[in-house]
Amino acid sequence: MQFKAMILDNAEVSPGYWRMRMTAPPEMLAARPGQFVMVRVNPSIDPLIRRPFGVFDVGTLQPAYTGAAPQPYLEILYRVVGKGTGMLSTLHDNDILDILGPLGTGFEKGPAGEEKLIVGGGVGLAPLYLLAKELVKDSPVRLFAGGRTRDDVLCITEFERLGVECYTATEDGSLGECGLVTKVLEQRLDATANKGQIFACGPHGMLKAVAGIGAQRNVPTQVSLEGYMACGMGACLGCVCQGAEHSAENPDYRCVCTEGPVFEAAELKWEGN
Amino acid sequence: MRPAMSVEIGSLKLRNPVMTASGTFGYGEEFSQYVDLEKIGAFVTKGLSLKPRAGNPTPRIVETPGGMLNAIGLQNVGIDAFIQKKVPFLRSVNTPAIANFFGYTPDEYAELAARLDAIPEVAALEVNISCPNVKQGGIVFGTDPGCAASVVAACRAATQKTLIVKLSPNVTDIVEMAQACEGAGADALSVINTLTGMAIDLERRRPVLANVTGGLSGPAIKPVALRMVWQVARAVKLPVIGIGGIMSATDALEFILAGATAVQVGTASFVNPGAAQEIAEGMEQWLAERGIADIRSLIGALEG
Numbered sequence: 169m170q171f172k173a174m175i176l177d178n179a180e181v182s183p184g185y186w187r188m189r190m191t192a193p194p195e196m197l198a199a200r201p202g203q204f205v206m207v208r209v210n211p212s213i214d215p216l217i218r219r220p221f222g223v224f225d226v227g228t229l230q231p232a233y234t235g236a237a238p239q240p241y242l243e244i245l246y247r248v249v250g251k252g253t254g255m256l257s258t259l260h261d262n263d264i265l266d267i268l269g270p271l272g273t274g275f276e277k278g279p280a281g282e283e284k285l286i287v288g289g290g291v292g293l294a295p296l297y298l299l300a301k302e303l304v305k306d307s308p309v310r311l312f313a314g315g316r317t318r319d320d321v322l323c324i325t326e327f328e329r330l331g332v333e334c335y336t337a338t339e340d341g342s343l344g345e346c347g348l349v350t351k352v353l354e355q356r357l358d359a360t361a362n363k364g365q366i367f368a369c370g371p372h373g374m375l376k377a378v379a380g381i382g383a384q385r386n387v388p389t390q391v392s393l394e395g396y397m398a399c400g401m402g403a404c405l406g407c408v409c410q411g412a413e414h415s416a417e418n419p420d421y422r423c424v425c426t427e428g429p430v431f432e433a434a435e436l437k438w439e440g441n
Numbered sequence: 442m443r444p445a446m447s448v449e450i451g452s453l454k455l456r457n458p459v460m461t462a463s464g465t466f467g468y469g470e471e472f473s474q475y476v477d478l479e480k481i482g483a484f485v486t487k488g489l490s491l492k493p494r495a496g497n498p499t500p501r502i503v504e505t506p507g508g509m510l511n512a513i514g515l516q517n518v519g520i521d522a523f524i525q526k527k528v529p530f531l532r533s534v535n536t537p538a539i540a541n542f543f544g545y546t547p548d549e550y551a552e553l554a555a556r557l558d559a560i561p562e563v564a565a566l567e568v569n570i571s572c573p574n575v576k577q578g579g580i581v582f583g584t585d586p587g588c589a590a591s592v593v594a595a596c597r598a599a600t601q602k603t604l605i606v607k608l609s610p611n612v613t614d615i616v617e618m619a620q621a622c623e624g625a626g627a628d629a630l631s632v633i634n635t636l637t638g639m640a641i642d643l644e645r646r647r648p649v650l651a652n653v654t655g656g657l658s659g660p661a662i663k664p665v666a667l668r669m670v671w672q673v674a675r676a677v678k679l680p681v682i683g684i685g686g687i688m689s690a691t692d693a694l695e696f697i698l699a700g701a702t703a704v705q706v707g708t709a710s711f712v713n714p715g716a717a718q719e720i721a722e723g724m725e726q727w728l729a730e731r732g733i734a735d736i737r738s739l740i741g742a743l744e745g
Binding site for chain 2: 169170208213214215216217218266268396397398399401402403404405406407408409419420421
């Protein structure tokens with residue numbers, strides 16, 4: 169689906185991290201956790217290519233006054249890293265964006281009642297809020313959020329409001345445990361004898377560590393990858409990642425935009441990457 | 442009155458001159474949700490090889506000002522999977538599908554041409570002798586007129602279908618290449634493929650692309666493409682298909698004026714999946730507003 173969205177709110181939630189709410193067609197409410205949208209930052213040719221963003225949240229605003237129609241909305245959480253996200257951060261309420269989505273394959277929820285362990289690093293939390301919102305309907309959910317400093321740990325209050333138990337860890341010790349969030353995850357898995365399912369999104373090093381923990385402890389693990397993509401619909405083949413059996417002799421590339429961005433961790437090659 | 446928009450490329454009749462470029466439109470199906478395929482002239486499928494090809498390591502794409510570099514490396518499903526999995530979709534749409542293909546030897550090119558010739562759903566063939574991203578992906582054939590002629594002649598002998606040759610801009614003299622292909626039996630020429638380029642990550646002191654170099658496409662290359670289309674169209678009798686940074690109906694019409702009979706839209710489809718359809722509609726509207734009865738009257742009508 170391609171649509172024009174009007175920005176309702178665009179605010180810096182932590183230094184360098186922004187959260188944008190925009191209008192969306194009602195079909196967007198069916199977006200699955202883990203799916204993403206491709207955003208055209210402006211109508212000119214610079215930047216040229218759309219930018220992919222995980223769907224942070226979707227919902228419906230109920231206007232306070234009588235007679236106004238409910239307004240479905242879409243939210244993204246993004247970090248300013250380059251020209252495209254820099255421009256996005258300068259946009260204001262009522263500015264219009266061109267959006268494609270929802271795209272890609274989302275997370276599989278897994279069995280109801282079983283503990284769900286969500287692991288996010290920095291802006292990797294972006295697709296995990298909608299996931300948490302979905303999972304809390306029928307399962308206990310725990311969030312493990314990590315970053316270099318406290319500035320990288322985002323939107324914890326929102327997760328807590330859903331009823332999610334939140335654990336935080338920072339490499340400089342400025343918030344929560346000092347160290348890597350994967351250590352906190354392992355402590356929880358130790359306490360529950362490796363019960364539950366893991367869902368993760370974040371920097372590659374974190375995902376690799378989480379995939380390793382999942383494999384070692386035989387805990388089903390899904391990861392959401394980032395990919396540098398031009399089209400978002402499987403045509404450009406720019407965003408591929410290596411499948412578990414990939415080798416120079418037997419190449420096995422998976423398209424992040426259409427086969428992912430969510431993969432079973434065991435499907436992918438982690439060693440050497 | 443609506444202007445006449447149909448054009449002919451060899452024996453191929455197009456309802457309008459706008460096609461999508463190989464490598465930017467998958468096998469057609471990927472975009473069918475966003476484009477009414479029956480509103481465009483034709484679409485060109487991702488380049489096919491005899492065996493499936495995995496392509497290059499990542500990163501494979503990077504944006505540059507006004508364009509993008511890609512080094513996909515001709516990843517494709519191979520001819521067998523194309524026939525099994527992709528052709529059924531081609532049957533379901535009433536728009537010509539042009540199969541782009543490449544080989545490693547003239548014999549491989551000929552074998553692919555023969556196999557594609559036997560597929561009724563394939564309306565025409567586009568020979569890729571110009572991919573810059575793999576050492577033996579055709580560029581060898583695309584930079585030497587003698588090699589290009591031998592590949593085109595081998596394909597010509599293997600197919601009755603309209604045979605289009607996609608030329609590389611990464612040569613000293615594109616006219617020489619165009620004439621060699623004309624002499625060897627090509628029905629039309631696609632001008633141009635991507636320009637070899639490079640991007641550097643200053644902080645890491647490394648090339649951005651795993652392949653080091655890539656093919657530059659997008660609006661940044663339009664002036665070069667226009668010049669080459671103009672040069673080639675004046676030097677050969679074959680229809681020329683203009684490609685390179687076409688983002689709008691205006692861009693497309695400029696290529697027609699420069700001598701192109703049709704155009705291909707590439708990178709624009711990534712930015713706006715409906716680009717090709719919008720460009721075709723925009724061209725028709727431009728002609729209608731000026732009372733121009735037939736798009737063909739604009740082909741090569743550049744003045745001065």
